[in-house]
Amino acid sequence: MINKQSVWFVTLFSLILVLSIYYVTMKDSSLEKIIENATTENTSVPVNVNVEESSLLVSLRVEEDEAVLKEMENYQSILLDTTKTTEEKNNAYNSLMALQAKKTDEEKIEKKIKETFSLDSFAKIKNDTISIVIASTEHSNTIANNIIRTVSEMFDEEKYITVKFQNA
Numbered sequence: 742m743i744n745k746q747s748v749w750f751v752t753l754f755s756l757i758l759v760l761s762i763y764y765v766t767m768k769d770s771s772l773e774k775i776i777e778n779a780t781t782e783n784t785s786v787p788v789n790v791n792v793e794e795s796s797l798l799v800s801l802r803v804e805e806d807e808a809v810l811k812e813m814e815n816y817q818s819i820l821l822d823t824t825k826t827t828e829e830k831n832n833a834y835n836s837l838m839a840l841q842a843k844k845t846d847e848e849k850i851e852k853k854i855k856e857t858f859s860l861d862s863f864a865k866i867k868n869d870t871i872s873i874v875i876a877s878t879e880h881s882n883t884i885a886n887n888i889i890r891t892v893s894e895m896f897d898e899e900k901y902i903t904v905k906f907q908n909a
Contacts, residue, residue, distance in 0.1 A: 746799075747848065750806055754841060757813060761820050761837060765830055797907050798876050801863045812840060850892055857891055858884065864892075871902045880906040 819825055819833035843866050850864040850873065861876040871892060875884075885904040892902050 746802060746806070750844075754813070754844070757817065758837060758841065761817060761834060765820055765834055798861055798863045798874065801865075801874060805863075805865060809840060809844065813837065816840075846895075849895065853891060853895065854888060858888065860884075869898070869900050871900050873902065873904045875904060875906050876908075877906055878908055 816833040816837045820830055820837075825833075847864045847866055850866075850871065851862050854860055854862040854864075854873070854875070863874045863876075865872045873888060873892065875888070877884075885906070888904050889902045893900060
């Protein structure tokens with residue numbers, strides 16, 4: 742089931758990706774004008790956001806989303822920096838694309854676990870390691886092994902997969 746956080750994240754990520762592509766393909770003179778206007782019009786307004794952590798999985802997702810957004814901001818600053826070379830901008834763009842692919846894979850894993858095992862889960866991919874947290878009161882080695890097999894079938898290359906059960 743798609744939740745509001747996932748929809749907002751995908752929407753904002755897509756918007757940022759489109760803007761990044763636009764800025765990469767812009768001429769340098771146009772980009773300099775945009776940056777000058779942005780620095781002179783400092784119109785940032787502080788926003789207070791109250792997040793209620795209703796479950797472990799929500800808190801894990803929020804923590805991961807914050808980390809991803811920080812990475813995205815770093816890559817976007819590289820894309821917008823006029824002093825950076827084309828190679829550095831290309832590397833930042835490729836990193837943004839890899840970040841999006843990783844997030845998509847994590848969502849696919851969570852969806853597959855939900856469809857196959859009817860369990861709520863949180864998946865995190867880091868290099869060749871996949872960490873899965875399952876919100877369930879039943880802790881079963883059989884279920885964990887089946888989840889590991891199911892997730893490993895989703896990837897061509899070998900991954901180190903861990904499954905951790907947490908009480909919901």
